Amino acid sequence: MARALGTSQVAREAGISRDGLYKALSDEGNPSLGTILKVIKALGLQLHSAKARRSVRPQVASGNN
Numbered sequence: 001m002a003r004a005l006g007t008s009q010v011a012r013e014a015g016i017s018r019d020g021l022y023k024a025l026s027d028e029g030n031p032s033l034g035t036i037l038k039v040i041k042a043l044g045l046q047l048h049s050a051k052a053r054r055s056v057r058p059q060v061a062s063g064n065n
Contacts, residue, residue: 005043013042 011021015038024031024039031039040047 010039010042014038 007021008018011018014021014035016024016035020035021039023029024035037047
């Protein structure tokens with residue numbers, strides 16, 4: 001999506017350098033949450049969260065019955 005809008009434009013709207021955007025999105029990148037949120041906003045997207053469902057684990061009966 002960043003490529004479709006133009007990496008330079010996304011970086012400019014996110015307030016980070018083009019090289020910084022490439023580095024953040026690379027396989028070795030480790031962007032901060034702040035950077036991720038800036039890029040999401042620059043792309044015209046929103047981040048939503050939802051409460052995770054609790055997984056139900058099967059109960060294993062003990063052999064002491």
